[in-house]
Amino acid sequence: MDYTNMSPKKVRELIRQGKITGNTAGMCAGYAQANLCILPKDLAYDFLLFSQRNPRPCPILEVSDVGSRFLKTIAPDADIANDIPKYRVYENGVLTGEYTSVEKFWRNDFVSFLIGCSFSFESELIAANVPIRHIEEGRNVPMYITNIECEPAGIFHGKMVVSMRPLPPDKVVTAVAATAAMPKVHGAPIHIGDPSVIGIDDISKPDFGDAVTVNPGEIPVFWPCGVTPQSAVMSAKPPIAITHSPGHMLITDVKNVELKY
Amino acid sequence: MDYTNMSPKKVRELIRQGKITGNTAGMCAGYAQANLCILPKDLAYDFLLFSQRNPRPCPILEVSDVGSRFLKTIAPDADIANDIPKYRVYENGVLTGEYTSVEKFWRNDFVSFLIGCSFSFESELIAANVPIRHIEEGRNVPMYITNIECEPAGIFHGKMVVSMRPLPPDKVVTAVAATAAMPKVHGAPIHIGDPSVIGIDDISKPDFGDAVTVNPGEIPVFWPCGVTPQSAVMSAKPPIAITHSPGHMLITDVKNVELKY
Numbered sequence: 001m002d003y004t005n006m007s008p009k010k011v012r013e014l015i016r017q018g019k020i021t022g023n024t025a026g027m028c029a030g031y032a033q034a035n036l037c038i039l040p041k042d043l044a045y046d047f048l049l050f051s052q053r054n055p056r057p058c059p060i061l062e063v064s065d066v067g068s069r070f071l072k073t074i075a076p077d078a079d080i081a082n083d084i085p086k087y088r089v090y091e092n093g094v095l096t097g098e099y100t101s102v103e104k105f106w107r108n109d110f111v112s113f114l115i116g117c118s119f120s121f122e123s124e125l126i127a128a129n130v131p132i133r134h135i136e137e138g139r140n141v142p143m144y145i146t147n148i149e150c151e152p153a154g155i156f157h158g159k160m161v162v163s164m165r166p167l168p169p170d171k172v173v174t175a176v177a178a179t180a181a182m183p184k185v186h187g188a189p190i191h192i193g194d195p196s197v198i199g200i201d202d203i204s205k206p207d208f209g210d211a212v213t214v215n216p217g218e219i220p221v222f223w224p225c226g227v228t229p230q231s232a233v234m235s236a237k238p239p240i241a242i243t244h245s246p247g248h249m250l251i252t253d254v255k256n257v258e259l260k261y
Numbered sequence: 262m263d264y265t266n267m268s269p270k271k272v273r274e275l276i277r278q279g280k281i282t283g284n285t286a287g288m289c290a291g292y293a294q295a296n297l298c299i300l301p302k303d304l305a306y307d308f309l310l311f312s313q314r315n316p317r318p319c320p321i322l323e324v325s326d327v328g329s330r331f332l333k334t335i336a337p338d339a340d341i342a343n344d345i346p347k348y349r350v351y352e353n354g355v356l357t358g359e360y361t362s363v364e365k366f367w368r369n370d371f372v373s374f375l376i377g378c379s380f381s382f383e384s385e386l387i388a389a390n391v392p393i394r395h396i397e398e399g400r401n402v403p404m405y406i407t408n409i410e411c412e413p414a415g416i417f418h419g420k421m422v423v424s425m426r427p428l429p430p431d432k433v434v435t436a437v438a439a440t441a442a443m444p445k446v447h448g449a450p451i452h453i454g455d456p457s458v459i460g461i462d463d464i465s466k467p468d469f470g471d472a473v474t475v476n477p478g479e480i481p482v483f484w485p486c487g488v489t490p491q492s493a494v495m496s497a498k499p500p501i502a503i504t505h506s507p508g509h510m511l512i513t514d515v516k517n518v519e520l521k522y
Contacts (some may be wrong), residue, residue, distance in 0.1 A: 045306040048313065049324055063310055072412070151333070183444070 003027040023247035033249035035115040038242040044111040046154025053151035057228035064112040074252040086245035093237030116185035142206035147199025162222040166214040264288040284508035294510035296376040299503040305372040307415025314412035318489035325373040335513040347506035354498030377446035403467035408460025423483040427475040
């Protein structure tokens, strides 16, 4: 089955019915996918403030009403508890299980945060003929913990996590301009060039994801990464937190290009 | 005394000493000025969510820590309770007084929201040779309550308030492009042309501010306005809320052009 040109609504239905349980990369071409983080209401202010203070790694696309499993803007008919192919449940900062539905865990005090994802800006980079190494090599994007401290908010704090894409020098300016135009999905790079400047000692050893080939003369370009808020949540060890499983995203009804405005 | 080229730090000192009590228009050329809204912590989540859901009329520049009278980013040495020339205190939605200091009202559960202001984008418009009628005529900008419903959040809801600047047709595109580049200070217009489309019956009768001349052939251009969140707060009638008095803003250490990035 080819999901590339299927509508988000239809793919979400298949996910809800348990017919899709794998990762969502490449599904519903042109539509934005979103990271999920569900927290109890008593932590929601701190998390929303953390995202307000750190919009580059944590660009919020939508926040649900308290206790609601539904959204109003980015995917109005989606069921947050069932329309993601795989969820992770964390208790006190420890991963306690992966599930295809989190309906049985739902609480009336849950707040869902939907966060922009680099899949959106990668589709813009590809449209601008910027090569993306980890896609070429069929790997996950390499991600690194930097020495850049996020602005703390309440119980949430931590270093910024970045994703890296090596680029030929003549593609760097295009990549900066194309992504700077999309602040709702991480925006422009946070750093270009020497990894040690942001505390990365060995570019061949990412903290998350897979290493990719960096050819001689290529420049590593680093973007703020959505793993940053997840990492901040895990360090805070809340009694419960639910996220998507990496790569298993919410497919929204919003087109990537709409995120420019 | 000419405050146009004085530093924000120096002007804030004069305000703190009670030597400046008037409005801040034109002070510290090039530096951003900010709207203030102080609320008790138990309303802070709803207000932060309202601003997240309505970023065009309510672009947050910084949120203080709970109980803190100090900021970290936009004006690190400013005292929120003393460095604005005139404050308004509202109790249960009713204006109960104007003060040059709100130190005596301060509570350990207060949270301060600093919100972007159209003064910043007007300086960009002037730099781009776009004429601004209310400045030419020495009036306050005309503001209107529209039929555009804001996305509600908790106790906060209401219609979007807009400001209007009449432009010659050949300046409209420049004005859109210049302000679209500054999303942290309201960004692009929300509407161009026929006022009735957004529920404005009579452009000569603004709901706030002053009417300005609209010459034959000129096009009224409408931007989301920072009065929107103030209006939402007043409608919600919180036990206490403190704002700046109109035109009496916090002068920040951030340059207007920095708000583009």
